[in-house]
Structure formats: structure tokens, C-alpha cells
Amino acid sequence: MAVEFMDHAASAYISQDKGWFEEEGLKLTAYESYVTGMALASALARGDIQVAYICLVPAINTYANAGVPIKVVAGTHKYGYGLVVNPNKIKTVKDLEKPDIRLGCVREGGAVDVLLHKTIDKYNLDEGKILDSIQRMNPPKQVLAIKMGQLDAAFLPEQWATMAEEFGFEMLLMSQDVWPEMQGSVLVVKEDLIRNHPDIVESLVNVSQKATDWANQHPQEASEVVAQQLQAVGGSLFPAEAAEAAAKLEITPEILLRSMTRLEYTTAVDPEVVQGTIDYIAGLGYIKSSFNAEEILDLRFLK
Amino acid sequence: MNRLKQLKPGWGIVPVVIFLGIWEMAARLNFTPGQFSFPAFSTVLMEFYYLTANGVLGDSFLSSLVRVLIGFSAGSIAGLVMGIIMGWREVINKALNPIVSLLYPIPALGWLPLLMLWLGIGEALPITIIFICSFFPILYNTATGIRTVDRNYVQVARTLGASDIKILTTVAMPLALPNIFTGLRLEAGMAWRVIIAAEMVAIPTGIGALMMKAESLMRIDIIIVCLIVLAVMCLSFERFFAFLETRLTGQWR
Numbered sequence: 001m002a003v004e005f006m007d008h009a010a011s012a013y014i015s016q017d018k019g020w021f022e023e024e025g026l027k028l029t030a031y032e033s034y035v036t037g038m039a040l041a042s043a044l045a046r047g048d049i050q051v052a053y054i055c056l057v058p059a060i061n062t063y064a065n066a067g068v069p070i071k072v073v074a075g076t077h078k079y080g081y082g083l084v085v086n087p088n089k090i091k092t093v094k095d096l097e098k099p100d101i102r103l104g105c106v107r108e109g110g111a112v113d114v115l116l117h118k119t120i121d122k123y124n125l126d127e128g129k130i131l132d133s134i135q136r137m138n139p140p141k142q143v144l145a146i147k148m149g150q151l152d153a154a155f156l157p158e159q160w161a162t163m164a165e166e167f168g169f170e171m172l173l174m175s176q177d178v179w180p181e182m183q184g185s186v187l188v189v190k191e192d193l194i195r196n197h198p199d200i201v202e203s204l205v206n207v208s209q210k211a212t213d214w215a216n217q218h219p220q221e222a223s224e225v226v227a228q229q230l231q232a233v234g235g236s237l238f239p240a241e242a243a244e245a246a247a248k249l250e251i252t253p254e255i256l257l258r259s260m261t262r263l264e265y266t267t268a269v270d271p272e273v274v275q276g277t278i279d280y281i282a283g284l285g286y287i288k289s290s291f292n293a294e295e296i297l298d299l300r301f302l303k
Numbered sequence: 304m305n306r307l308k309q310l311k312p313g314w315g316i317v318p319v320v321i322f323l324g325i326w327e328m329a330a331r332l333n334f335t336p337g338q339f340s341f342p343a344f345s346t347v348l349m350e351f352y353y354l355t356a357n358g359v360l361g362d363s364f365l366s367s368l369v370r371v372l373i374g375f376s377a378g379s380i381a382g383l384v385m386g387i388i389m390g391w392r393e394v395i396n397k398a399l400n401p402i403v404s405l406l407y408p409i410p411a412l413g414w415l416p417l418l419m420l421w422l423g424i425g426e427a428l429p430i431t432i433i434f435i436c437s438f439f440p441i442l443y444n445t446a447t448g449i450r451t452v453d454r455n456y457v458q459v460a461r462t463l464g465a466s467d468i469k470i471l472t473t474v475a476m477p478l479a480l481p482n483i484f485t486g487l488r489l490e491a492g493m494a495w496r497v498i499i500a501a502e503m504v505a506i507p508t509g510i511g512a513l514m515m516k517a518e519s520l521m522r523i524d525i526i527i528v529c530l531i532v533l534a535v536m537c538l539s540f541e542r543f544f545a546f547l548e549t550r551l552t553g554q555w556r
Contacts, residue, residue: 038519045340045521066340066521107519135424136507285359286520 001051002040005033005233006139007159007260008080008185009053011211011267013229014222020210024203033233035138037185038109044068050190051204055111055157056183057286060278063296064287069191071298074205075269076212079262080184081112082161083119083173084146085153093123093173096130096153103133104142104154109286111184112155114277117284118178119155143167159230159251162259174262181273184263194298205267205301212265223257230256271297342524347531350524359513364532367498367509370426371540374433375494379487382438386445390479391471396446407443411436411497412504419505429501429509436497441486448482449475477552484548491540499533 003009015021021028032049034040037058043049045066052059053076062068083093090096096103106112116134120127137145139160145151147167156164161171175182187208194201215222230251275293282290323344328334330343342350354360389396389403411432422428452475460470502511510529517525 041521061520066523068340108516109520132507134507285357 001028001030001053002032002034002043002049003053004037004040004055004185005035005230006080006157007226007230007256007263008055008077008157010215010222010226010260010263010265011076011208012053013226014211014215015207017225017229018211018214020207024207026200026203026207035140036106036110038107041066041109044070044188050193052188053185054188055185056274056277057111057114057281058109059186059188060281060296061109061286064278064291070188070296071191071194072186072188072269072274072296073194073201073298073301074187074208074267075183075185076187076208076265076267077184078264078266079175079182080158081115081156081175081182082158082171082262083115083153083155084161084164084169085172086151086168087170089152090172093119093125096133097126099129099133101133101152102135102150103130104137104145104151104156105134106138106142106155106157107136112157114281114284114286115175115178115182116155118280119173122178158262159256159259162255162262163251165258166255181270183269183273183277186269187267198301202301206303209267209303212267215260215265219257219260220253223260224253226260227251227253227256267302269297269299269302271299340521340523342527347524347527350522351528351531354525354528360528360532363508363510363513363529367495367502367511368536370429370509371433371494371498371536374430374498375437375491377430378434378437379441379490381434382441382486383445383483385438386442386483387449387471387476389442390446390449391475396450403439403442407439411493412500415501415504424505424507429498429506432501433494433498436494437490440490440493441483444482444486445479448479451482452478480552481548484544484552488541488544488548491544492537495533495537495540499529 001012003012007013016031030048032043034043037055038061040049040052040054041058041062044052044054044062045068052070054062056072059070059072063070085095089098089101095101105116116130119125120130135145135151139156142151142154142156143160143163146154146164146169153172154161154164154169165171175184187204189201189204234251271293274297278287278293278296279290281287327344330341330346351360385399389399414432414435415428418428418431422431456474456478457470460474465473498509499511499514502509503515504511506512510532514526514529517523517529
């Protein structure tokens with residue numbers, strides 16, 4: 001199993017902490033965290049991973065571009081991305097077009113990158129100016145760059161967007177402002193796991209549902225559990241080069257509580273929203289052509 | 304034997320065709336280790352056509368080409384001038400050689416972090432990297448070429464009344480040409496390798512940046528298209544200078 005190093009995968013972190021995977025008879029041979037969805041997608045493509053909690057956009061790329069046979073069996077949340085800005089330099093979204101603005105974003109193919117394009121469309125921004133000013137780096141590096149005063153704005157996934165607020169940045173836009181019903185992360189499994197072990201997939205979805213419900217009912221405790229899990233994973237996750245950077249970015253329960261309230265934790269997946277996402281990233285040229293969302297969805301395990 | 308010689312140019316393409324055939328078959332029959340995606344040659348060709356038709360490849364190629372041409376030309380001219388001066392004037396050589404010897408072994412990409420801080424991310428960064436990549440080897444080869452010219456030729460020219468400039472331009476430089484061209488030929492290919500690496504790390508446009516974008520989107524076909532373009536450009540640049548060398552020095556070498 002692989003998860004993203006974010007509170008997007010709260011249900012996985014909670015299940016791991018509570019021992020619910022074992023309770024359901026699921027024996028994980030590996031449990032790995034990745035800093036970005038794209039890194040996790042590469043691991044999926046290499047064949048190392050059978051189950052992943054991953055943002056929908058990289059999951060679609062994995063299926064369409066790398067031809068990896070995966071299925072989305074449940075959602076984990078809606079929304080969970082935002083644009084944070086230095087309020088002294090940026091007052092409105094239009095200010096992003098200013099020539100001296102240094103804008104951070106993850107690389108092409110990430111969910112926040114797609115949100116950036118949605119923002120350009122919605123606010124009729126000059127695409128050339130915006131894309132020219134972008135510095136591509138992963139979320140922890142962006143937050144560190146914000147802390148060092150090297151960025152003026154950043155498109156970030158949660159919890160990184162909320163962490164940026166700790167360094168004087170303000171949330172100018174949230175994904176719900178730009179992209180109604182935006183699907184955040186999803187639970188994906190390899191097709192052969194569904195074929196050969198549907199019982200395992202059913203258990204995974206059950207655990208995910210249980211953890212999602214629990215997180216919604218106990219937000220305070222959930223933030224503490226996820227904070228504890230992320231801090232524990234963070235030490236071993238980052239390579240030596242980034243370890244120092246990661247250590248400077250403390251993920252506290254308070255930050256996570258604020259961050260997690262900005263997400264809507266739900267296992268439900270709307271096929272129309274998924275289809276809209278597929279069509280949109282096909283329009284951006286990120287996948288060769290659009291395809292039917294039913295090809296990548298298998299929601300029969302959701303109750 | 305004669306017939307074999309006549310067939311030679313055509314035979315050169317046979318291994319390439321066999322290689323492409325094996326590639327196509329291996330991909331179509333899914334003979335790839337693990338589960339990673341491996342596109343067929345025909346898929347890569349189609350993607351090449353698509354990227355060319357929509358202008359993405361052209362734009363990226365042009366960005367890289369302009370950087371290489373400006374950086375390489377500036378670095379080569381500066382290297383040639385400095386190399387001639389150092390090769391021709393022993394005093395200057397003795398003064399500058401320790402510095403050049405210290406800086407020459409630093410890989411061009413080693414300068415990247417420093418230049419990113421000094422110049423920021425813009426066109427000046429890759430051009431400067433290419434400049435450095437070309438400057439030191441061409442300076443070194445030029446200076447060595449001029450210093451190793453047989454002194455007897457220089458003495459004869461001097462005895463016949465030739466001025467220093469005349470000796471330099473008509474005796475020393477032509478005799479140093481093979482060395483100079485070796486530097487130019489090797490660095491012409493190296494400039495492409497370096498620009499791709501620089502674009503992959505720090506520059507948002509060009510063939511290297513297109514490769515990174517393709518990597519994050521897991522578009523292996525686009526990565527292979529870029530690698531083919533890179534291979535063709537390295538080879539073309541090296542062959543161009545090999546051709547120039549043959550044309551300029553072939554008659555008397």
C-alpha cells in the first residue's frame with residue numbers, strides 16, 4: 001500500500017494507527033508514503049504497489065498514459081487544495097499576472113497544477129505570464145521557499161497550504177471556490193487484485209469508510225492521530241537532502257485540524273465529476289485523449 | 304570487394320532497421336521486464352508527428368537550439384581568443400594556466416546551483432552554462448595546439464621576415480587546427496548534453512523541460528522522442544565539425 005504524505009490520506013493514516021487493517025484481516029506487506037501524487041503514480045507504474053490512496057489526477061495519468069490497469073474503488077475526500085499568497089504583494093487573483101510575482105506549483109500532472117489551469121480559465125488570466133513565472137517544486141520545498149521569502153504565491157495541496165499560513169501567507173482561493181465538487185484523492189487498486197481477491201478490496205473499502213466516518217465524527221482526535229502519523233513517517237520519508245527542510249516544517253495537530261476542516265471527507269465518488277476531470281486534463285494535453293470514466297471506476301464495493 | 308565497398312553506405316542502415324524491428328516486436332509482444340510501459344517504435348513515431356504538428360516539439364527544440372547556438376558560439380569564440388593568446392604568449396600562459404587548470408575540471412553542471420543564485424532562472428542561466436561548457440575545453444585545446452606547433456616552422460618563418468601576426472595566422476593557427484577542431488567537435492555534442500540536463504533541473508522550457516513534463520505525466524513515448532532528438536542533434540553537431548575539419552585540414556594533414 002502507498003499513501004500520499006498529506007492529510008488527504010487521513011483515512012489510511014487513521015486505519016493504520018487504530019490497527020483497523022489488521023482487524024479486517026488485511027496484512028500489509030508494505031506501507032509507503034510519497035511526497036507527491038506523481039511520485040506515488042510512478043511507483044504504481046513500476047508495479048511496486050497494489051493499493052494506493054492517491055489524488056484523482058495522477059491516478060488518471062497512471063491509467064491513461066502509463067497503461068497501468070487500476071480502478072478507483074472509493075473516494076477519500078473532496079477539495080483539499082488552495083492558492084496561498086503573500087498579502088503584502090497579492091490582493092487579488094489578477095495580481096498573479098504581475099511580472100515580479102514568484103509563483104510556486106507542483107510539476108505538470110499534479111492535482112494542484114490542474115487547479116492552477118482551472119484558476120487561469122475562471123479568472124481569465126494570461127496563461128503565458130502565469131506559466132512563465134512558475135517555479136516547479138514539491139509542496140514541502142514550496143513551504144520552505146515561502147518561509148525563506150523566495151515565493152510570493154503558491155498552489156498547494158492541504159496540509160501544506162495551511163502550513164504556509166503559519167509563515168504569514170493567506171489563503172486567497174480554495175479549490176471549492178474554483179472547482180465545485182472537485183474530487184480530491186481516491187482509493188485505487190490494481191485490477192488483478194479485484195479479479196483475484198475481491199474480498200480484500202471489499203475489506204479495504206470497508207476500512208476506508210470506517211476511518212472516514214470516524215474522522216468526521218472526531219475531528220480533534222483525528223487531527224492528533226494524523227499529525228502523529230505524519231510526523232513519524234516524515235523522518236524516514238525525506239531523503240537526506242530534504243530532511244533538514246522537512247524537520248523545519250512542523251505538522252502540528254492544530255495545523256491539521258484547520259487543514260482537515262477545509263476538506264470534505266467522504267468515500268463517495270461522482271462519476272460525472274470524474275468524467276469532467278478526465279475531459280479537462282485531456283483538453284490540457286496531459287492525456288492523449290479523453291475516455292469514459294466508467295473504464296477507471298469500480299464502485300460496487302461502496303455501501 | 305569492390306561491390307562490397309559500393310554497398311557500404313547502404314549496409315550502415317541495416318543494424319538500425321534490425322534494432323527498430325526488434326524494438327517494435329518487443330513492445331508489441333509485451334516482452335518487457337516488470338510492468339513498466341514500453342511504447343512501440345511506431346507509437347513513438349506517431350507521437351513525434353503529433354508533437355511536431357501541434358508545435359510543442361518545435362517550440363521546445365527552438366528554445367534549446369537558440370541556447371546552444373548562443374552559448375556555444377560565445378564560449379567557443381572566447382575560448383579560441385584566450386587559447387590563442389595563452390598559446391602564443393608564454394608569460395600570459397604562465398599567469399593564467401594555474402587558474403584555468405583549477406576551473407577546467409569542474410563539470411559545467413557543477414556551476415548550476417551557483418548560477419541559479421547569481422542569475423536566477425532565465426535565459427541567461429542555460430546560455431552561461433553552455434558558455435562555460437565550451438569555453439574551457441576549447442581554450443585548453445587551442446592553447447595546447449598552438450604551443451605544440453613545431454618551433455622550427457616558426458623559426459623559418461621568422462628568418463624569412465614574417466611578422467609575429469603573420470606567423471600566428473599563417474603558420475601556428477593552421478597547424479593548431481586539428482587540436483582546435485577536436486575541442487570544437489567534442490564540445491558541440493557536449494553542449495547538447497549539458498543544455499538538456501540544465502533544462503531538466505532548472506529551466507522551464509526546452510527539450511529537457513519537455514522531458515521532465517513527460518516524466519511527471521508518465522508519457523514514455525514523449526521521453527523517447529526527446530531522447531531521439533537529442534541523439535540526432537549531438538551527432539549532427541559533432542559531424543558538422545568533423546566535416547569542417549576535413550574540409551579545412553584534409554588536404555595537408
